[in-house]
Amino acid sequence: MPYALCFLLFMIGLYCAVVKKNMVKIVIGIMVMEYAVNLFLIMLGYRTGGEAPIIDKGHLESASTFAKFVSSAVDPLPQALVLTAIVISLGSLALMISICIRTYEKYGTFDITQIRRLKG
């Protein structure tokens, strides 16, 4: 069920990016897609009632406590991936918004139906 909602969020973002006519709304749509994918990555590593994946001495006492740790710790790798993905999406968001601002200075509008000098 959470996966379906996450996919729904992705589709809402895609719809917004494809259908909307305002440049800023398109950027928002792309970011919603990006967040949906980040959410999906986090959910992949999630475990109900899991614990933080940090080993301390207590876990190493015997084989059984270690096995319990391995079976209950959440997967740390997706969190590292999401951090990287967030930084990348921040970079592209900054670039997109700055291009939007420069375009507004030149054309005086955010409406992509009026920003149409390129044809053919």
Next chain:
Amino acid sequence: MSVPLPVFIAIPLVTAFLLPIFGRKGKAIATVLANLATVSLLVLAVLSIGQSRVYEIGKWSIPLGINLVLDGLSSLLLLAIGVVSTAAMLFSVRYMEQYTAKAKYLSLFLLMVAGMNGVVLSGDIFNLFVFLEIASLASYALVGFGCEHEELEASFKYMVLGSIGSIFILFGVALVYGNTGTLNMAYISKAIQSVGLNAGLMFALALFIVGFGLKAALVPFHAWLPDAHPSAPAPISAMLSGILIKTLGIYALARMVFNVFGISVSIGWLLVVLGILSMVAGAFLAIGQWDLKRLMAYSSISQIGYVVLGIGLGGLIIARGGNLAWASLAILGGLFHLVNHAVYKSLLFLTSGSVQMATGTRQLREMGGLAEKLPVTRAACTVASASIVGIPPFSGFWSKLILVVAAVQAHFYWIAAIIVFVSLCTLIMYLKVQRYVFLGELPENLKQVKENKGTMLAAMIFLASLCVLMGLLLLLPGLKQTILDPAVKVLTDGLSYSANVIGM
């Protein structure tokens, strides 16, 4: 000599962040440094030909750590990136004097090169995504570098479609991780071989095809290319059309489909159909254009179709269990065409930059009779046109010949016919370029035009001589065996990639 693999990413990355320090006063030093970086990358790429090895970052053995993999296909792409970026950088030395903020331009250029080298070398699927984003972000900024109306519009369009492509790829990466539990391409391939493709992985493959197809501008996803490539400064158009769409699109797609997921008949057909659509649609759209660079951008779509067609045809033959020799021939044609296209399309965009700098216009109707005014540019443009059309002995002839021979041997006669027909369309569009730019009446306002000097000519002559000599790559057996054959073998071997990487 064995070159440490991270050097290919470190050199351009470090130089890129070093350059803005020099600011406006140290522009000359920054230019020299940037040129040194690209030339050294070319030299290193030549030195690493014929080698294959795995580098584990920080000595963390795979699958725990990230690895870089150098094999035949990677070194072929590294070589192409080296050649095109050296020539484009040399050309920018003079060409970019008309823009302010040259140091920033050089640093974005090098970031793009670093990203492309990373994509080619990476053996880790998420790492590939990160490098792909570095290269794409640099290219979005470079397309809008002039900050004029058209450039900003093209950059926004490119950026929206490019970002959607990147997000699809990231989604695919997440699905693959969820289904196989690893991000290393060799281990993913191993896991897929043992459990087979389930629904999640099929969906991931579809996302990869759409994502990389957007980056490669294959026909249903091509809308951004004819706007983005002409709007960029000429050396960047050369980089984008020459090599960026190939590394981010074709290379990554081929690696995923052949080495990670494994080729099947339906995927092979899909690639063949996408290739043919791109070839035909790109060629038809190009003939009607009156903007010099826009015409060349549409012809890029058409030429990228040849590459995908060759690779897809080879995959189709392999998946059907056909003769492996024919499959190798088709893939050889595709990959050789990829390298050839990198050289002659970047040369064409450089000549268009030279014409634009001399005359101040890109419209074919406003030019004419420039043959006497711009002799070197004209010669370079003629060589490149002859190559792209496929006139022997220039480079394009050989790769198209191989593709036709492979299609005929595998009994796809209609594909061979389409290849020849699209070549004819290409002939028409480049005759149009020759006729309207270099022949005919010289307009009154262009009487004072002078040929560009210095490094711009050097870059064009460098690429033009390569265009003439590329045929040797096929005809001299020694060169073919060390450069082209290993690259073909990587794709024909398919899923044994994982065993090779884990064993190295």
